[in-house]
Amino acid sequence: MVTAKATSLDVARLAGVSQSAVSRVFSGASASEKTIAKVRAAADRLGYRPNAMARAMKSGESRIIGLLVAYLENHFYPVALEKLSNELQARGYHILIFMVPNNAEDIDGIVEELMDYQVDGIITASVSMSSNLTDRCAASGIPVVMFNRAQDGTGLSSVTSANVEGGRKVAEFLVAGGHQRIAHIAGWEGSSTGRDRALGFRLGLADAGVPLLAEIDGMYAREHAAEATRTLMARPDPPDAIFVGNDHMAFAVLDVLRHELGYKVPGDVSVVGYDDVPLAAWAAYDLTTLRQPVKRMVDATVETMLGQIEDPARPAQKTEISGPLIMRGSARIPKGWTQ
Amino acid sequence: MVTAKATSLDVARLAGVSQSAVSRVFSGASASEKTIAKVRAAADRLGYRPNAMARAMKSGESRIIGLLVAYLENHFYPVALEKLSNELQARGYHILIFMVPNNAEDIDGIVEELMDYQVDGIITASVSMSSNLTDRCAASGIPVVMFNRAQDGTGLSSVTSANVEGGRKVAEFLVAGGHQRIAHIAGWEGSSTGRDRALGFRLGLADAGVPLLAEIDGMYAREHAAEATRTLMARPDPPDAIFVGNDHMAFAVLDVLRHELGYKVPGDVSVVGYDDVPLAAWAAYDLTTLRQPVKRMVDATVETMLGQIEDPARPAQKTEISGPLIMRGSARIPKGWTQ
DNA sequence: GAGTGTTTTGCAATCGTATGCAAGGGGCAG
């Protein structure tokens, strides 16, 4: 007898109890066995389920997390999104997803919309927030966790991989491989990840006494990375190794090197990426890359988020998770290094 | 003066009007210029925005669309999701996203959760629904649109590409290319897309009088497709052309053919996929494939969805959109065929 | 200035649930 939609009052009447009894049964408050049984029976008969909207309105907790994503083109994000959604779903939360247009101006409007829905928290994936926005969220007591991006100055929690350390590892790896002319096609310098990876990379090279041949901002975009590759290889002293700011760009670099310019990888040039998206393991690319441990990053994000929801007073928390270098076939492997 | 959170009543008091006046200003009902100005000013000062939850509860319209997705591993879905989200956002709707676990049993529970949120509609992406579920949605008057999958018998709207026609086009293309031993690694036979593409392909071959060498269900999974490829190539009469049920599997097929078994593509074997995900155009794969016009499919999905929300009496609508064959480098191009 | 018609506005009820409060009921010790 599943009619249009039953309310707690309908159930109450059918069960012969008060509406509050029904509410108590479904919100886990205390009730006698007898009442619980009667209510459950009636609810089943009517197909009743509590109205999440009404519940949210009354309690002020929507159990919805707003997710801001800039682009899904880079496979890292779909993968993260999938895990994030599963994890939150398991904890009884759900994701209201918002794509952020490239023009960073509109983001304020988007966040406003988010807040209209009384979201319990906001997770941003590779999105920066204006300080104005940060303040609003703080004022409303809405926790924010930045995933795969950090932002100094703001009091926001963030979860990233250990980007400086990661950049450094790549530098050590390339130096150990005996490369002489090392270049970097960097992640967007407007992002903390791009800057940190580049910084770590430069530090690592400096420590080894190897100069950085060139650095070009690839903007995390295929086209920019491809163009940067052409520029680099057109030099009189083209690089014999390129560290690329993320896998997504590295694929473009490999495409240009192999299929457009006819270079051998890693024979002529070694290429190293960053992320270790699934595609990096596919034979066509077989990309050596520094892995971002998505699962652990997601777990940390969820923990931080729920922690702050439970205790709004908890201070912001910046988590860095380090990942291993995954050696595959796109870069010469130094003697003695093993997986 | 952005305090915790202002309600319409706060605004009303500050503006010196009634709470209903505030409501009317923000819901676009008629009001005098003077009132509008006063309310707007007060609202700005308080940082007031209407509470979407409360609005949803009262009006019964949440302006939220539930989206059920099975997996994001196949790039077709992130791309579609991005467009879908943008499109709906532009129309004032938002997406509550749910990942459906592989065990199809749980899907009922997921849909229940969806309905708890009073979603205005449900879009499923490559997910099948039990008839039980279908009934519940119908009973609740919640429109459902299936994206990239159709289901007979249910009265549900669906938007797909013209899969039978598409399969046929591929058959004609391969036959025209002079291939003799043509095999098919099919999409999951439990899905309408997989079945229809295979059906069209067989029909096309039959019309041309060319036999189908073999057909294996690739389950839309990389590993299955890879294994199927090994099986096919181990035959005494290995195929000289393989039509693969979607790009995602086709990449695995190419990886195995080229890097594991050492075949030349398209020299030894031609490979054709289905979808035309961005990756298909990248040089490393350069995959000939039948394009599913995502943009148009998404548009149709949104139109159908909103149409049914506006007028619940509107009958279900099955849309099929045909796409072109995109000729790239993974399959021999018949003489005289041009892009 | 009175009469008529059209807006504008406020009052109050309502959506479906949660919860403080006080009354009711049951169990147990004395």
Add this chain to the structure above:
DNA sequence: CTGCCCCTTGCATACGATTGCAAAACACTC
């Protein structure tokens, strides 16, 4: 049996908005 305490239960209210209704304000015409 009485008294005390604790667990259940129902009543009534609140959450923040929308909306029907009727009174009030306004605009015009005669």
